[in-house]
Amino acid sequence: MDAIxxxxxxxxxxxxxxxxxxxxxxxxxxxxGLLTCFVPHTTAAITINENADGTVPEDILEGLARIxxxxxxxxxxxxxxxxxxxxxxVGCQLSVLVEKGEPVLGTWQGIWFCEFDGPRxxxxxxxxxxxxx
Amino acid sequence: MDAIxxxxxxxxxxxxxxxxxxxxxxxxxxxxGLLTCFVPHTTAAITINENADGTVPEDILEGLARIxxxxxxxxxxxxxxxxxxxxxxVGCQLSVLVEKGEPVLGTWQGIWFCEFDGPRxxxxxxxxxxxxx
Amino acid sequence: MDAIxxxxxxxxxxxxxxxxxxxxxxxxxxxxGLLTCFVPHTTAAITINENADGTVPEDILEGLARIxxxxxxxxxxxxxxxxxxxxxxVGCQLSVLVEKGEPVLGTWQGIWFCEFDGPRxxxxxxxxxxxxx
Numbered sequence: 530m531d532a533i534x535x536x537x538x539x540x541x542x543x544x545x546x547x548x549x550x551x552x553x554x555x556x557x558x559x560x561x562g563l564l565t566c567f568v569p570h571t572t573a574a575i576t577i578n579e580n581a582d583g584t585v586p587e588d589i590l591e592g593l594a595r596i597x598x599x600x601x602x603x604x605x606x607x608x609x610x611x612x613x614x615x616x617x618x619v620g621c622q623l624s625v626l627v628e629k630g631e632p633v634l635g636t637w638q639g640i641w642f643c644e645f646d647g648p649r650x651x652x653x654x655x656x657x658x659x660x661x662x
Numbered sequence: 663m664d665a666i667x668x669x670x671x672x673x674x675x676x677x678x679x680x681x682x683x684x685x686x687x688x689x690x691x692x693x694x695g696l697l698t699c700f701v702p703h704t705t706a707a708i709t710i711n712e713n714a715d716g717t718v719p720e721d722i723l724e725g726l727a728r729i730x731x732x733x734x735x736x737x738x739x740x741x742x743x744x745x746x747x748x749x750x751x752v753g754c755q756l757s758v759l760v761e762k763g764e765p766v767l768g769t770w771q772g773i774w775f776c777e778f779d780g781p782r783x784x785x786x787x788x789x790x791x792x793x794x795x
Numbered sequence: 796m797d798a799i800x801x802x803x804x805x806x807x808x809x810x811x812x813x814x815x816x817x818x819x820x821x822x823x824x825x826x827x828g829l830l831t832c833f834v835p836h837t838t839a840a841i842t843i844n845e846n847a848d849g850t851v852p853e854d855i856l857e858g859l860a861r862i863x864x865x866x867x868x869x870x871x872x873x874x875x876x877x878x879x880x881x882x883x884x885v886g887c888q889l890s891v892l893v894e895k896g897e898p899v900l901g902t903w904q905g906i907w908f909c910e911f912d913g914p915r916x917x918x919x920x921x922x923x924x925x926x927x928x
Contacts (some may be wrong), residue, residue, distance in 0.1 A: 530759055530761055530766070545909070549666065558804060562924060563696070563829070563831055563922070563924050565757050566757050566816035567697055567757075567766065568768075569766070569767065569769075569771060570768055570770075570771075571710070571711050571712040571718075571768065571770050571771055572840075576883040576886075577837070577883075577888070578837050578879055578882060578883050579837040579889050581880060582873070583871075584869075584872070584876075585837075585871050585876065585879050586870040587870050588869045588870055588871050588879065588880065589879055589880050591869075591870075592863055592867070592869075592876070592877075592880035593880070595867070596729055596862055596863070596884075597725055601725070601728070603717075603721040603724075603725075604717035604720050604721050604724075605715060605718050605720075605721050606717070607715075607716040608719075610721035610722075610725070611725075613711055613712060613718050613721065613722060614721065614722050614725035614726070615802055616711060617710075617711050617722055617752055618729075618751055618752065618884055619883055619884065620709075620753060620756070620817050620886060621710050621771075622710070622715040622756055622757055622758065623886070623888055624757055624833075624888055624890055625833065625888065626796055626830050626831060626920055626922045627672025627712075627811075630797055632691075633833065633835070633920060634835065635835025635836055635837065636833075636835075637836075638835060638836075638837055638887075639839050642886035651752060654677065654759055654766060656696070656759045656793075657793060658695060658696050658793050658924060659793065660922075660925065661925050663892055663894055663899070696829070698890050698892060700890075700891065700892050700899065701901075702899070702900065702902075702904060703901055703903075703904075704843070704844050704845040704851075704901065704903050704904055707850070714834040729862055730858055734858070734861070735856055736850075736854045736857075736858075737853050737857075738848060738850040738851050738853075738854050739848075739850070739865035740848070743850075743851065743854035743855075743858070744858075746844055746845060746851050746854065746855055747854065747855050747858035747859070749844060750843075750844050750855055750885055751862075751884055751885065753842075753886060753889070754843050754904075755843070755889055755890055755891065757890055780928025783820055787892055787899060788927075789829070789892045791828060791829050791924060791926050792926065
């Protein structure tokens with residue numbers, strides 16, 4: 530298991546971590562298997578989406594802000610319930626296939642750390658399980 | 663594969679199943695690998711979120727009710743389309759890393775079974791695949 | 796790793812791919828392990844939901860259209876930001892347990908490819924990692 534540090538700089542932010550994840554897969558030495566990325570936070574998430582046009586993460590963050598508004602009369606006293614809701618909608622973990630020692634991603638796909646209650650010093654875990662076959 | 667029984671007591675409810683999942687990981691004997699939790703229902707889900715303050719699951723359930731209202735002129739005759747939508751948004755499965763024989767969770771993270779069309783007798787499956795490396 | 800072709804015929808569509816996924820699991824020869832389905836596109840997704848009543852996917856697609864409207868003043872010039880948002884909400888990957896050479900699905904569960912910006916010629920990847928235990 531490897532840990533990747535992510536320092537976020539605003540309350541809501543998507544940060545492309547594809548290069549760091551790819552490096553961790555190479556370091557694992559696994560040629561064929563399954564990569565799992567896990568975010569150990571309850572107000573952040575991880576997703577895969579386009580990493581070609583910078584307006585896509587911007588639109589995703591605005592879309593999520595409409596879906597889970599920051600102020601909607603929540604009960605939780607810390608005032609970050611929108612971030613908890615977004616974390617469960619987007620999810621704090623995902624798996625990617627590994628072939629020939631590389632994560633298998635589509636042409637336009639990148640792996641994004643999603644901050645919903647920053648800025649904070651965050652981390653994510655990466656683990657590759659080799660194929661037993 | 664282990665099955666965990668979950669008896670829900672209201673239509674929408676989040677139930678902390680962290681202890682049961684942790685016990686299943688220990689029982690598997692796997693020291694390093696990947697834990698997958700799977701809910702075999704189409705109107706329930708599983709998520710990871712804060713298990714310290716009881717208002718967080720309450721706010722998540724209310725947030726989801728705003729996102730997928732119970733009555734929105736759905737076509738499905740059973741009257742539980744909101745539950746089907748929530749199930750696909752939150753997801754019926756997730757994976758967690760296993761190290762030193764324990765699931766790797768963040769300080770505030772717990773694993774929650776999400777009921778969206780209860781009360782019902784539900785179950786979830788847990789399986790740990792060991793690292794072949 | 797196997798690739799499954801999916802040809803979609805409308806902008807938003809859910810296509811039941813359970814039979815193709817089941818065939819790929821059998822072909823893998825793995826009796827116990829973990830199946831992962833991965834969609835290498837950023838405007839599509841994959842989910843598990845009811846495959847008994849055809850109105851369920853219809854209601855899910857309409858629910859998603861309310862959650863992420865097609866026209867909401869997005870910045871992304873391609874005009875498909877709603878599809879990117881839906882892709883991150885539903886997710887482009889999922890894992891299913893494999894026992895006795897078959898994916899373990901609930902009675903009413905099917906695996907659905909979700910098109911959010913079609914019609915297009917799409918594909919998805921399927922891989923089964925055997926249990927090392």
